[in-house]
Amino acid sequence: MKYTFLILVAAMLTFTGCQFGGEVLPKDMPKLVPAKIQLTQDGAPLAGATVILIDSAGSRQWEAGGLSDESGTIELYTNGRYKGAPEGKYKVVVTKTETDPSKLGPDPGIEDPKYGEYMAQMTNERLDTYTLVDRKFADPKNTPLEVEIKKGVQVQKLDVGAKIKIKIS
Secondary structure (H helix, E strand, C coil): CCCHHHHHHHHHHHHCCCCCCCCCCCCCCCCEECCEEEEEECCEECCCCEEEEEECCCCCCCCEEEECCCCCEEECEECCCEECEECEEEEEEEECEEEECHHHCCCCCCCCCCHHHHHHHHHHCCCEEEECCCHHHHCCCCCCCEEEECCCCCEEEEECCCCCCEECC
């Protein structure tokens, strides 16, 4: 699936999104500007969405992005670890999916003796997956969202349109 790469990048951004104090930046890295994006859907904050900025040249060397929190805010990190983003103009890619585990019933929790059985069933069960953001926002060539990262502009507000739930698998 063409979204596999975006999902892998999202995982990388999610799990490595912190900069360690005193870490040496790569010598060829451009100066980073602290920046945030405020993401909404139908005017309400959109939590749990993955955002990736693709520069106007299509280069992904210094890709910036992050995961939106409960207020829909994404603090941008470059390459998943350096706080901020290089100055420039970007296309904004936004994705959010959910998997429907309703066929299995509620998760009993890791403390429950039947948790292993539940997880085995979940692994073997084909669960329905849905996209919660219009697919046009997942494609750098089709997304209408654009931002310009520059010094002094801290938060940029973007909306991904109407709420949707479309089955993708």
